[in-house]
Amino acid sequence: DTAVSQTPKYLVTQMGNDKSIKCEQNLGHDTMYWYKQDSKKFLKIMFSYNNKELIINETVPNRFSPKSPDKAHLNLHINSLELGDSAVYFCASSPRSGANVLTFGAGSRLTVL
Amino acid sequence: SQQGEEDPQALSIQEGENATMNCSYKTSINNLQWYRQNSGRGLVHLILIRSNEREKHSGRLRVTLDTSKKSSSLLITASRAADTASYFCATDSGGSNYKLTFGKGTLLTVNP
Numbered sequence: 001d002t003a004v005s006q007t008p009k010y011l012v013t014q015m016g017n018d019k020s021i022k023c024e025q026n027l028g029h030d031t032m033y034w035y036k037q038d039s040k041k042f043l044k045i046m047f048s049y050n051n052k053e054l055i056i057n058e059t060v061p062n063r064f065s066p067k068s069p070d071k072a073h074l075n076l077h078i079n080s081l082e083l084g085d086s087a088v089y090f091c092a093s094s095p096r097s098g099a100n101v102l103t104f105g106a107g108s109r110l111t112v113l
Numbered sequence: 114s115q116q117g118e119e120d121p122q123a124l125s126i127q128e129g130e131n132a133t134m135n136c137s138y139k140t141s142i143n144n145l146q147w148y149r150q151n152s153g154r155g156l157v158h159l160i161l162i163r164s165n166e167r168e169k170h171s172g173r174l175r176v177t178l179d180t181s182k183k184s185s186s187l188l189i190t191a192s193r194a195a196d197t198a199s200y201f202c203a204t205d206s207g208g209s210n211y212k213l214t215f216g217k218g219t220l221l222t223v224n225p
Contacts, residue, residue, distance in 0.1 A: 043156075102158065102213060106155045
């Protein structure tokens with residue numbers, strides 16, 4: 001019974017396309033996050049939402065648009081994909097904003113050709 | 114901006130040996146955590162140490178924190194092949210805009 005699940009796990013697409021990654025958590029957590037891990041394994045926060053409200057937008061290009069229909073879901077839509085968007089995207093959740101421990105999903109590997 | 118820097122970037126040891134990884138950070142912190150990432154998987158929380166704590170233990174893990182030097186170390190004792198993974202430290206500054214800032218990680222290989 002996966003706590004934080006992301007789909008798809010792998011995504012290969014052409015430059016210029018639009019794609020979405022979905023994330024769902026069944027932990028009852030209030031806060032959800034998107035992190036990007038580059039080829040050197042550096043992990044950087046992109047967004048955080050607390051109970052559907054945007055808390056952090058870490059200078060991410062406008063082509064990235066998160067959507068949180070409810071506190072159990074945080075989806076990531078990316079428009080006009082670029083080569084530099086290739087990375088592994090991780091969704092995570094925590095009990096509340098300001099709570100310490102994050103539970104991560106397995107990641108979604110995006111490859112832009 | 115990147116907060117933590119792990120050292121070494123890669124570490125290779127034999128089963129049964131101890132592994133020590135270090136993390137340095139730049140700004141004041143509220144808490145410091147260590148996470149493990151197995152190849153192709155998500156990160157898993159290992160241990161959290163608060164800024165007013167100096168040492169913490171959990172099973173074979175021992176974490177130290179020196180806020181005056183802005184550094185932490187993770188010691189894994191009696192390592193096993195299954196400990197092979199990347200290890201990341203992560204810091205937070207507390208507050209309402211809570212976020213964890215991760216270092217670059219140490220790749221630990223435990224040879225059987």
